[in-house]
Amino acid sequence: MHDVLAWKKVYASMANAVWDTGVPTFIAVREEIDAILADFVNTQEQAAPGTEVASLFTTVRRLLFSNGKRLRPLLCVAGWQAAGAPGGSRAVLRVAAALELFQTFALIHDDVMDDSDVRRGGPSAHRALAADYVKAGGLRSRAETHGRGAAVLLGDLLLVWSDKMLAGAGLGTRAQARVLPLVDSMRAELVYGQYLDLLSTGRIPQDVGAVLRVARYKTGKYTVERPLHLGIALADGGLQLQQDCSAFAIPLGEAFQLRDDLLGVFGNPVQTGKPVGDDIREGKATVLLALAAQSASKVERRLLDALVGKPDLDCEDIGRVRTILESTGARQQVEAMITSRRDAAFAALERADLPPHVTETLQQIVWMATERYA
Amino acid sequence: MHDVLAWKKVYASMANAVWDTGVPTFIAVREEIDAILADFVNTQEQAAPGTEVASLFTTVRRLLFSNGKRLRPLLCVAGWQAAGAPGGSRAVLRVAAALELFQTFALIHDDVMDDSDVRRGGPSAHRALAADYVKAGGLRSRAETHGRGAAVLLGDLLLVWSDKMLAGAGLGTRAQARVLPLVDSMRAELVYGQYLDLLSTGRIPQDVGAVLRVARYKTGKYTVERPLHLGIALADGGLQLQQDCSAFAIPLGEAFQLRDDLLGVFGNPVQTGKPVGDDIREGKATVLLALAAQSASKVERRLLDALVGKPDLDCEDIGRVRTILESTGARQQVEAMITSRRDAAFAALERADLPPHVTETLQQIVWMATERYA
Numbered sequence: 001m002h003d004v005l006a007w008k009k010v011y012a013s014m015a016n017a018v019w020d021t022g023v024p025t026f027i028a029v030r031e032e033i034d035a036i037l038a039d040f041v042n043t044q045e046q047a048a049p050g051t052e053v054a055s056l057f058t059t060v061r062r063l064l065f066s067n068g069k070r071l072r073p074l075l076c077v078a079g080w081q082a083a084g085a086p087g088g089s090r091a092v093l094r095v096a097a098a099l100e101l102f103q104t105f106a107l108i109h110d111d112v113m114d115d116s117d118v119r120r121g122g123p124s125a126h127r128a129l130a131a132d133y134v135k136a137g138g139l140r141s142r143a144e145t146h147g148r149g150a151a152v153l154l155g156d157l158l159l160v161w162s163d164k165m166l167a168g169a170g171l172g173t174r175a176q177a178r179v180l181p182l183v184d185s186m187r188a189e190l191v192y193g194q195y196l197d198l199l200s201t202g203r204i205p206q207d208v209g210a211v212l213r214v215a216r217y218k219t220g221k222y223t224v225e226r227p228l229h230l231g232i233a234l235a236d237g238g239l240q241l242q243q244d245c246s247a248f249a250i251p252l253g254e255a256f257q258l259r260d261d262l263l264g265v266f267g268n269p270v271q272t273g274k275p276v277g278d279d280i281r282e283g284k285a286t287v288l289l290a291l292a293a294q295s296a297s298k299v300e301r302r303l304l305d306a307l308v309g310k311p312d313l314d315c316e317d318i319g320r321v322r323t324i325l326e327s328t329g330a331r332q333q334v335e336a337m338i339t340s341r342r343d344a345a346f347a348a349l350e351r352a353d354l355p356p357h358v359t360e361t362l363q364q365i366v367w368m369a370t371e372r373y374a
Numbered sequence: 375m376h377d378v379l380a381w382k383k384v385y386a387s388m389a390n391a392v393w394d395t396g397v398p399t400f401i402a403v404r405e406e407i408d409a410i411l412a413d414f415v416n417t418q419e420q421a422a423p424g425t426e427v428a429s430l431f432t433t434v435r436r437l438l439f440s441n442g443k444r445l446r447p448l449l450c451v452a453g454w455q456a457a458g459a460p461g462g463s464r465a466v467l468r469v470a471a472a473l474e475l476f477q478t479f480a481l482i483h484d485d486v487m488d489d490s491d492v493r494r495g496g497p498s499a500h501r502a503l504a505a506d507y508v509k510a511g512g513l514r515s516r517a518e519t520h521g522r523g524a525a526v527l528l529g530d531l532l533l534v535w536s537d538k539m540l541a542g543a544g545l546g547t548r549a550q551a552r553v554l555p556l557v558d559s560m561r562a563e564l565v566y567g568q569y570l571d572l573l574s575t576g577r578i579p580q581d582v583g584a585v586l587r588v589a590r591y592k593t594g595k596y597t598v599e600r601p602l603h604l605g606i607a608l609a610d611g612g613l614q615l616q617q618d619c620s621a622f623a624i625p626l627g628e629a630f631q632l633r634d635d636l637l638g639v640f641g642n643p644v645q646t647g648k649p650v651g652d653d654i655r656e657g658k659a660t661v662l663l664a665l666a667a668q669s670a671s672k673v674e675r676r677l678l679d680a681l682v683g684k685p686d687l688d689c690e691d692i693g694r695v696r697t698i699l700e701s702t703g704a705r706q707q708v709e710a711m712i713t714s715r716r717d718a719a720f721a722a723l724e725r726a727d728l729p730p731h732v733t734e735t736l737q738q739i740v741w742m743a744t745e746r747y748a
Contacts, residue, residue, distance in 0.1 A: 044562070047562070048562075048566060049566050049570065049591065052570060052573065053566055053569060053570070056569065105530075109526050109527070109530065112523075112526060113519075113522070113523035113526060113527075114523075115519070133573070138573070138576075139576050139577070142575070142576045145487075145489070146572060146573075146575075148487070149486075149487035149488075149572050150569060150572055152483050152486060152487060152526055152529075153483070153487075153565050153568050153569050153572070155526075155530075156479075156483065156529075156530075156533065156565050157562065157565045159530065159533060159534070160533075160558070160561040160562060160565065163537055163558075164558050167554050167558070173547055180541050184534070184537075184538050184541070187534040188418070188421070188422075188531065188534060191527050191530050191531045191534065192422060192423050192427055194527050195427060195430065195524060195527050196423065196426060196427070198520060198523050198524055198527070199426065199507070199512075199520075201516070201520075202512075202513050202516045203513070217423065
């Protein structure tokens with residue numbers, strides 16, 4: 001399973017994979033999550049003040065149903081099954097769907113903070129809402145301010161919705177007592193992680209360890225570890241299982257972020273749905289950049305200092321930075337870091353001794369998270 | 375009670391007022407809420423990733439403990455007592471404190487959206503966070519972007535905290551089932567109200583009814599009606615009591631917003647803690663402006679069109695607009711609207727036939743909300 005060829009076979013067959021015990025396939029989970037989300041958004045729209053807020057709903061639907069990976073819901077269901085619970089109950093699917101609403105909240109606010117134009121192959125929420133505003137006769141001079149404000153509100157709404165979805169999951173008092181503290185931790189971790197990220201943006205980072213710590217907060221926990229923990233907690237799995245899954249989740253979360261960093265610079269924008277080089281323009285503190293700076297010659301370092309964090313870099317400038325990221329060996333080092341973390345995740349998985357169909361699912365998720373193109 | 379002189383006596387004695395049945399005074403409720411909030415923020419700080427996030431905590435403490443009116447917590451406790459529940463239980467005080475966290479979330483994001491410099495006599499959250507960032511050696515060129523992003527995150531954190539405070543209030547399953555749907559409605563109403571407000575900003579409004587509708591969503595419900603309903607629901611008060619309180623809350627909520635509008639233009643900035651005229655610079659769609667536009671001469675109208683919604687108006691420009699708001703009679707009309715709504719609230723209170731100490735509390739709150747200077 002650990003080499004790419006074998007993975008490609010697994011990945012190709014995944015579309016039709018049925019887990020041993022007849023538990024839902026990836027696709028089935030995705031479809032169920034989609035149906036729950038569609039139904040939920042429709043219900044919210046009926047309770048909304050009317051057609052004046054239509055743009056909020058158009059925007060949120062586009063973001064929610066644009067072929068996302070649904071990685072967090074899948075991990076939540078996997079955690080639930082790791083604890084020996086069968087199939088996908090209504091409760092676990094709704095908790096999983098709440099994670100997707102939470103993720104959409106995070107994306108919307110993240111794009112506002114980074115002033116990103118594009119998300120999932122379309123305009124980011126604030127750009128879409130600004131365009132709708134102008135189309136509806138709004139003042140062009142206010143469009144940017146309007147879009148930003150409206151996207152802050154839309155993110156708030158998604159955060160409120162994710163909470164509402166959770167409250168409506170029909171958890172009993174005891175399940176709530178197990179699940180809610182985890183949700184609280186996850187939400188606070190994301191905010192702190194994003195804030196630490198913001199503090200470190202605009203400067204070439206020195207310390208790989210410090211960058212990885214921020215990544216753990218801003219991505220790893222809410223992308224991998226907390227979804228697994230939530231599923232386990234729902235099924236009343238024990239502390240040992242939580243720890244086993246953390247041993248798997250922490251390296252995988254880091255690998256996920258490292259892949260994200262590479263895709264942001266070397267990815268195909270048609271596949272990622274995001275323009276190339278935005279991280280460089282913003283001056284995001286990535287491991288990739290830290291490693292490049294460590295090995296850069298004086299000339300390369302001067303060029304990095306001159307280019308990184310400048311919002312108006314053109315294609316050629318981005319190309320120059322890419323060249324340095326290659327010539328310093330940083331790109332290869334990050335690839336190696338992904339591989340070693342992937343291996344660590346696989347090893348943790350073997351040690352964890354989960355039911356075979358769960359192990360297989362999580363192996364597939366490791367490949368999805370680390371060898372993706374989007 | 376209905377004339378201002380009598381009110382002044384009540385208001386002056388309020389500091390020492392003890393309610394008939396020995397239930398907490400206004401001051402006692404405030405103190406208990408303050409203590410709960412201080413304790414809660416300390417606990418969150420201990421769980422936070424360390425000193426790197428110190429600015430978030432400094433900022434939030436300044437906003438939370440800067441002598442706010444605590445109007446929403448007071449109303450929540452009043453609703454609880456209106457339903458016949460005694461004193462202030464731990465549960466109701468924590469729900470009331472959650473309302474204050476929610477309000478602080480709303481203020482922080484509102485200031486980001488309006489790009490306001492000042493809040494409660496100090497810098498708004500995004501300005502404070504930008505200043506801290508520069509003080510800590512952050513890049514001056516990134517300060518504004520940083521401050522805005524950090525304030526979006528801080529608002530998110532406060533929203534998450536308000537939810538956490540609520541989850542820790544120790545409500546039983548039944549109380550939760552009564553309370554949570556109201557909280558959900560309140561949160562969605564605020565977001566929609568703010569969005570409708572944003573859509574109507576930048577233009578002189580035509581229709582007083584439409585402006586009042588937005589005010590109901592963005593202010594009235596979460597400031598007056600929902601806090602009362604929450605207190606009632608906690609104490610398991612009936613539907614009739616909820617309706618009686620709505621009949622009181624809806625006019626009071628409108629009067630509260632109308633007073634806010636007047637204070638924004640004619641208030642004393644030392645008392646309001648906000649600069650004069652920001653609403654005019656932003657082009658907020660207020661009833662005040664709608665009425666002025668309706669009665670303006672051609673010359674006045676041209677002047678309004680030229681000045682309202684221009685971010686760089688100076689003191690003299692604001693003075694010109696104020697003159698028109700007076701000469702058209704708009705200011706007096708809004709004062710009359712406040713008075714008639716205040717009377718409607720008093721009349722609804724008499725009809726509601728609540729326990730005498732609750733009636734007295736709510737009467738005092740009416741004065742606080744409509745005759746305030748801040």
